[in-house]
Amino acid sequence: MTFSALDSELVGPLFATAGMREVFSDRARLAAMLRVEAALARAEARLGLVPEALAPAIEAIGPESFDLAELGEATALAGVPTIPFVGAVRRRLPKELEPAFHKGATTQDILDTALVLQLARAFDLVAAELDAVLAALARLAAEHRETPCVGRSYRQQAQPTSFGFKVAVWAAGIAEVAAELPDVRRRVLRVSLSGPVGTLSALKENGPDVSDAVAAELGLASAPIAWHTRRAGIAGTAAWLAILIGALAKMATDIVDLASTEVGEAAEPHLPGRGGSSAMPHKRNPVSATVILSAHGAAPGFAAMLFAAMASEHERPAGAWHAEWHLLPSLFGMASGALAEARRLADGIVPDPGRMLSNLDATRGLLFADAVAAKLSAKLGGGAAHDKLERAAAQVRETGRSLREILAEDAEAMAVLGPERLDAAFDPMPSVRAAAPWVDRALAEISKTREALQRA
Structure with missing residues (x-):
């Protein structure tokens, strides 16, 4: 049984990519938790706080060795998965190493840092898809830089423009969101190692050094102070994903209208069996745009719930942190599906310049x-x-x-x-030619954004 369309074997492949589902799978989470514990052990060993053999022993434990159903039942009792996870790892360690395992850390440290490692992989997938979408849209805009097309205001014909201009607007809207990705990553990809109330008191004066060393081991940024209840990085990531999906939805909204029977100026790329109707054999429904718009319908609400979770009491919250588990992976899932469909559209949209020209006389x-x-x-x-x-x-x-x-x-x-x-x-050509330099300016900016994405 599934409670989410994203996890459903039946409809999940429509809404999220296999790659993103793997990033947030239970096995991937366990692998990330093991990686965090190994980094902690290695950092503590350098300061003589735990045996040097502990980190290699942790690394020898594979996530596939855990019984997910057993861990799940224990999580239902414990309230968090870290407690049964720690117990399961200890049972797999040599007896002489078991007491040193998980030294100083608390439940939220391990889960938050593991999540951050998953987010790093998720961001990489998003960045790659974004780059491909922008590259394809840039090619399309350049190709149709002077293809006459109707410009519409309030869904009514307003002035001539070019189809390339319309595409460049789509691409620029996506690119301006993509340009923020390096900052979004910087704000959220940081280690969490703060102990029960944020002071890492079990490690005494070594706490900050161990935290910094774990961050370096994992390729993450250090945190100046605990972020157990400072959730701006998480909420900011959610906001960015919702805005990204919104930028993709702008393109999808236009394409639905352009593909309508009465307008007919563009069509989604067709594959046999895609976009059909169980009742009307002639239909070619805009599936890609539909998936993007469905993500846009859900994403703002998910982001808003993560904003609400920022109201975390004192040093550790009850409920607010748990609420995040439902939301952030789902936003990445929706973004992955929306980006995959946007790439399909950007690569394969079928413009009809003849229909565009005839609509100029409508x-x-x-x-x-x-x-x-x-x-x-x-x-x-x-x-x-x-x-x-x-x-x-x-x-x-x-x-x-x-x-x-x-x-x-x-x-x-x-x-x-x-x-x-x-x-x-x-x-119409004077208006079309007036649009051309704007297309060129947008393409230059998009090129800069793509270079920044590739460097990040």
């Missing part, structure tokens, strides 16, 4: 009203030009005739424009 020229008004305003004034176009637009809607036809019969307008300038006002 309003019978109203799309160019602003351009015409700009040309008339030099002679008639801005207000008069606007009023004239507003009246002409009303005639278009009432008669079904084109704006060009109506203006061609307007003596005042023609006296200002003449046939050539009238034709020029209905050319």
Whole structure:
């Protein structure tokens, strides 16, 4: 039985990647906990606090040697998995080493630091997918830099733009979130080794040195003071993931509309059997966009619950910390699924430039009203030009005739424009060319973000 769609064998593969599910698997958690304990033993051995043989003995224990069901039953009794884990490890150690195991640490130290090690792997997966998404979107934006397309405001046709500009906006929105990833990692990838109330008192004056040494062993940052109840790093990670999913959802929202029958300007890449309907054989539903939007529907609520968990009482909380266990792995799972589908879209979206061009005429020229008004305003004034176009637009809607036809019969307008300038006002390419340098600027910024991601 499963209580989460992410863990379901039936629907889990739709919403989260296998790689991310493995990162947060029970075996992966146990492996991380063993790694933390070994690092602790090695650091303490250097100060003569535990035998040097302890760390190698811990490293010889594999996570597969534990009975998960047995640990789970014991966790239900103990309230945390660390207690039965520590007992199980001690039973696997030589008797002479067992008393030195887990010296000075407390439950939350081991679980928080193990979680951080899992987060480091999860961030690596996210960064790789982000880089691939940005690379594919950058190629798509460059390819369609001057492909005419309708620009829409309030879902109504507004002015011509380019499809490349639309894609560049998607990519820039994702890139600005991606650019924050190194700082997010820095704030959360830090060791937790503070003992029962944060002072690591069991190690006396050696506490800070041991904590720093464990951090170095694990490739993590040191913490200046206990973060058992300082959860800004965890909450900040949740916020970042929710915002990332939101940036992906912007692209997905547009694609759902672009793929609709009435618009038809782009389609998701098709695979046999993907996006079908059990009732309507002609359907090709936008599965990738749907998965992204489902993640976006859930992620803000998960992040908000992690914000609530920041209200941790005194030195160790009751409940607030446990609540995090439900939430942060799920956010990474949703992000992994959303990124995988975003990559599928970025690599394979099928634009229809012909349909984009035909949609430019869908309003019978109203799309160019602003351009015409700009040309008339030099002679008639801005207000008069606007009023004239507003009246002409009303005639278009009432008669079904084109704006060009109506203006061609307007003596005042023609006296200002003449046939050539009238034709020029209905050319989409000046607006398309105006979008091109913005595409170039966005692509340059995206390139910098990708370089930073690859260095991180």
